[in-house]
Amino acid sequence: MNRLNEETIAKEKIFSGKIIDVYVEDVRLPNGENAKREVVKHPGAVAVIPITNEGKIVMVRQYRKALERQLVEIPAGKLEKGESPEITARRELEEETGYGCESLKHVISFYTSPGFADELVHLYLAEGLIKLENKASLDEDEFVEVLEVTLEEARKLIEDKEIYDAKTAYAFQYLTLKQLSEEI
Template identity: 70%
Template sequence: MEKLYEKTVRKEKLFSGRIIDLYIEEVELPNGKTSRREVIKHPGAVAVLPLLPDGKIVLVRQYRKALERALVEIPAGKLEHGEEPLASAHRELEEETGYRAQSMRHLISFYTSPGFADELIHLYVAEGLEKAEDGAGLDEDEFVELLEVTLEEALEMLQQRDIYDAKTAYALQYLQLRRALGEQNAE
C-alpha cells in the first residue's frame, strides 16, 4: 500500500503525560502535498471478560471524567512499561475485581481509534475465577463498584447505555455469539 503511505517530515511533541503523549506531525501525502496530523501515542492496554463458573460476567462500574458519568465496563487497564499483555491481564483482573483466573485466553487485539491514536487493546477471556485471598488492589485514585450479571442483564445495560464503550460491547457480542453457537451445537 505504498500509494497510501504518508511520510512524516516533521514531528513535534506537544504534551507528555502519565498515560498519553500528544504529537503534531507534518506529513507528505501520496500526491506530494503536505498536511498535519494530531497523533496520540499510548502504551497499549488490556481488557478482560471475566466469566464466573455459574456463567455470570464480572463487570465494574467506574466514573469516567472524559464523559462526566459512570460507565459499566469489563476490567481493563494500560500496560506497564515492559509488561507483557497476558501478565497485565492477570494483574488488572485481580486489581479491579479481586478475582484470579485459572485460564486466561487471548481473544483478539484491536486499535481503539486509529484515526488519531495508536492504542492497541488486547482482549482476554478469563475463566476458572477464584476470589483472591487479599481481594482487589485498586490504585489509590481508582474507585469501582463490582457487578456480577448474566449476559442478558449485561445486554440490557448495553441497551440502556450503562455499558457504552467499544471494548465491553465487543466482549459481550463475542460471548453472545459463543453461547448461540454452543446452543446450536448442543441440538
C-alpha cells in the same frame, strides 16, 4: 512509497503525560500535498472478560471523567513498561474485581481509535475464577464497584447506555457469537 502511505516530514511532541503523549506531525500525502496530523501515543492496554462458574460476567462500574458519567465496563487497564499483556490482564482482574483465574485465553487485539491514536487493546477471556482472600489494591486514584451480570442483563445495560464503551461492547459481541456457536 505505497500509494496510500503518508510520509512523516516533521514531528513535534506537544504533550507528555502519565498515560499518553501527543504529537503533531507534518506529513506528505500520496498526492504530494502536505498536511498536519495530531497523533496520540499510548502504551497499550488489556481488557478482561471474567466469567464466573455460574456463567455470570464480572464487571466494574466507574466514573469516567472524559464523559462526566459512570459506565459499566469489563475490567481493563494499561500495560506497564516491560509487562506482558497476559501479566497485565491477570493484575487488572485481581485489582479491579478481587478474582484470580485458572484459565486466561487471548481472544483478539484491536486498535481503539486508529484515526488519531495507536492504542492497542488485548482482549482476554478469564475462566475458572477464584475469589482471592487478599486482592491487590486498586490504583490510588481508582474507585470501582464490582457487579456480576448475566449476558441478558448485560444486553439491558447496553440498551440503557450504562455499557457504552467499545471494548465492553466488543466483548459482549464475542460472548454472544460464542453462545450462538455453542447452541448450533
